Amino acid sequence: MSTPPIELKASELNPQGGVFCPNPKADMKLWNSHPKVYLDVAHTGEAKCPYCGTIYRLKAGETVSHAH
Template sequence: MTQDAVVELLARDLLRGSGVYCPNPNADMKLWNTHPRIYLDVAHTGEAKCPYCGTVYRLKAGEVVSGGH
C-alpha cells in the first residue's frame, strides 16, 4: 500500500480563501492517473483529503485563514 501524498499550503494558496482543487496543477500526477476535478474546503478544518486519490491538502503550521472576503 502506498502512502497518501501531503500538500502543505499557505493561506494565500487557497482559492476563494477557503480551498483547493484536486488534482492540483502543481501536483506530480501523471495524466493517465488523473481523476475528475473536485473542490476541497481546507479552511474549515485546516486540511482535506481527496476521496479519489487520497492526497491530503493541509495548511502549513501557523497559517491563519482570514474570514473576510
C-alpha cells in the first residue's frame, strides 16, 4: 500500500527549492522517523525520499522562481 504524494505549494519550499523529510505534512512523527534528508523539489517538480519512499510533488500550476 503506497501513500499518495505530498502536494506542496511553491511557498512551502525553502529558499533553495526543497523540503526536508521527515516532514509534518507527511504525517510523520519526527522522533520515530528516519534521519533528516534534503529533497530538491524545484528542480524536477518532484522528489522521492530514499529512506521512506514518500514522494513530495509541486502542486499543478505552481511555479518556483529562482533568484540569482
